[in-house]
Amino acid sequence: MSLEVRGIEVWRGRGRALGPVSLELRPGEVLAVVGPNGAGKSTLLSAVCGELPCSVGEVLLDGRPFEKWPHRERALRLGVLPQESSLGFGFTVLEVALLGRSPHVSRGDGAADQEAALGALDAVDMRHLASRPYTALSGGERQRTQLARVLAQLWDAPAHGHRYLLLDEPTSSLDLAHQHLVLEKATRFAREGGAVMAVLHDLNLAARYADRIAVLAAGRLVELAAPAQVLRADLIAQVFGLQVEVVEWPSVPGPFVIPSGRASASP
Amino acid sequence: MSASDVAPVRAAYPSQEQPRTAGTRPRPWGVLAALVVVAVVTALSAGSVRVPPLALLGSVLESLGWETGHRLEPMQEAVLLSIRLPRVVLGLMVGAVLATSGAALQALFRNPLVEPGLLGTSSGAALGAVAAIVLDVALSSRLGPFRLLAVPGAAFLGALGATLLAQRLGTGGGRTETARILLAGVAVSAGASAGIGLLMQVATDAQLRSITFWTWGSLGGTSWQVVGVAAVPLVVALGLLLRNARVLNLLLLGEREAWHLGVDVEKLKRQLVLVAALGVGAAVSVTGMIGFVGLLVPALLRLALGPDHRRLMGAAALLGAALLVTADTLARTLATSEMPVGALTSVLGVPVFISLLARRGLT
Numbered sequence: 001m002s003l004e005v006r007g008i009e010v011w012r013g014r015g016r017a018l019g020p021v022s023l024e025l026r027p028g029e030v031l032a033v034v035g036p037n038g039a040g041k042s043t044l045l046s047a048v049c050g051e052l053p054c055s056v057g058e059v060l061l062d063g064r065p066f067e068k069w070p071h072r073e074r075a076l077r078l079g080v081l082p083q084e085s086s087l088g089f090g091f092t093v094l095e096v097a098l099l100g101r102s103p104h105v106s107r108g109d110g111a112a113d114q115e116a117a118l119g120a121l122d123a124v125d126m127r128h129l130a131s132r133p134y135t136a137l138s139g140g141e142r143q144r145t146q147l148a149r150v151l152a153q154l155w156d157a158p159a160h161g162h163r164y165l166l167l168d169e170p171t172s173s174l175d176l177a178h179q180h181l182v183l184e185k186a187t188r189f190a191r192e193g194g195a196v197m198a199v200l201h202d203l204n205l206a207a208r209y210a211d212r213i214a215v216l217a218a219g220r221l222v223e224l225a226a227p228a229q230v231l232r233a234d235l236i237a238q239v240f241g242l243q244v245e246v247v248e249w250p251s252v253p254g255p256f257v258i259p260s261g262r263a264s265a266s267p
Numbered sequence: 268m269s270a271s272d273v274a275p276v277r278a279a280y281p282s283q284e285q286p287r288t289a290g291t292r293p294r295p296w297g298v299l300a301a302l303v304v305v306a307v308v309t310a311l312s313a314g315s316v317r318v319p320p321l322a323l324l325g326s327v328l329e330s331l332g333w334e335t336g337h338r339l340e341p342m343q344e345a346v347l348l349s350i351r352l353p354r355v356v357l358g359l360m361v362g363a364v365l366a367t368s369g370a371a372l373q374a375l376f377r378n379p380l381v382e383p384g385l386l387g388t389s390s391g392a393a394l395g396a397v398a399a400i401v402l403d404v405a406l407s408s409r410l411g412p413f414r415l416l417a418v419p420g421a422a423f424l425g426a427l428g429a430t431l432l433a434q435r436l437g438t439g440g441g442r443t444e445t446a447r448i449l450l451a452g453v454a455v456s457a458g459a460s461a462g463i464g465l466l467m468q469v470a471t472d473a474q475l476r477s478i479t480f481w482t483w484g485s486l487g488g489t490s491w492q493v494v495g496v497a498a499v500p501l502v503v504a505l506g507l508l509l510r511n512a513r514v515l516n517l518l519l520l521g522e523r524e525a526w527h528l529g530v531d532v533e534k535l536k537r538q539l540v541l542v543a544a545l546g547v548g549a550a551v552s553v554t555g556m557i558g559f560v561g562l563l564v565p566a567l568l569r570l571a572l573g574p575d576h577r578r579l580m581g582a583a584a585l586l587g588a589a590l591l592v593t594a595d596t597l598a599r600t601l602a603t604s605e606m607p608v609g610a611l612t613s614v615l616g617v618p619v620f621i622s623l624l625a626r627r628g629l630t
Binding site: 072073075078080 | 377379513516517519521523524528529530569573574575
């Protein structure tokens, strides 16, 4: 039982935008996806979550291809936080979080839904703003609210199978403390039996919170392993075109990446 | 040290207020129901044959078996039952359908400025009606008793045809793209307008007057026969739109987000466009084009009630019904000759709309 990506490829016109990629997202782990701009990270995420049809290969959610899942059943297992969401209507923060409960039996109207939504808002430090209109929030607050919506969606484990949380740059608009808060919660979600796949740009965040890191370059999976094996100066120089030093810092888990050389425009 | 230890430092916030959700927003039902009742009573009372509201109420109670001493004169009763009542019933249904279709399409396109007219529905209906009016002479002898329904029928077919065409053009690779379908709607509308222009070249003066009046909308001359035929698509469309209220909230998040929350988005989009076309097509085909109800009513209610469609849709049905019946009452009582009701809804709507736009925006 896992989210299994089997040799998928995504073609745009005559060019291959992604693949072939095979990987398995296992319950209990946080998998970070890193890579330079345009490497296909978001494409991979869209293909993995079923938004984008794969030209070749297939994705199995708990052993079943996406098309075979009833829409609501799928939504109880798989939650996706897109890179950006454009919600231009004035729902309150709590109402947005409650929308995440709609795949559930009570459709967002029950006491359990209220509890899940408030719990999710707590987790991302948004509960104190629960009554604010979404349209009045800052970019980071909106991102946290959307994350709370997805967390509320996956708040309780389904009767059978696991929960999968896919995050596309979940920290892109967040301040330092909230970046760590959000990834800490993602880690906790994984420890409670869920699985997390997150596109991240900050290699140090990936090093600290991910169990495995997938490195994408030009649509291909270059490396997929534990942070200590992936974050090597030679690999980073090759993929990102930047000289770095990788050091250990006593009080911080995981390797630490420090840029040391000048960036070249293209690797 | 874990990240939870570095929980962000916040300024002291006011003591835990009750989080605001649908449950704590104002409840509109009493006010809206009262508006509908007032609109209906006024519509039944006012006109060249006056029926005082008290006499109206008394006669209703009387017919239910109460002794009230109020009884309508035969003249009043005839005017009420065969002229005003069908007109009011049609106004209620059409107003409700226009307002709820507007709200649903605005959610579908995530744009508060979308109107049923933008999909080509209204102009398709207009083209059908104008064609029927211009070809009237040739057709009427063969249609016999169905002649009364020739113009509405043609308008309805035009509305459905134009919407289906726009949807067909707006669908690429199995997916309906919202920007693309809007552009397709604009193109279809332009084509229909061109067709109307060409047909008007060959129309007689009498036909031109009928066309002009029709393109501004009117509830005049409504018979029970028309109400009966139009009621089926109108009520079906209204029911389907109200039933989808909850899912519309998810569409506001975005199509991808809605899909991830378990909504079959492609199917929903096709259904909503067709249902709106059914309702608006039926409405336009019996009353002509009545503008602004679909735009103004949802915009007003969103400001008052927030964007939750579980309340917005029902409220839009009630307010749309009250607004159209009121506008129709004004249309037939303000001047000696009847005014086009579409012009009145616009006259009422435009200032309110502009002031909303200037003060608070529409979302």
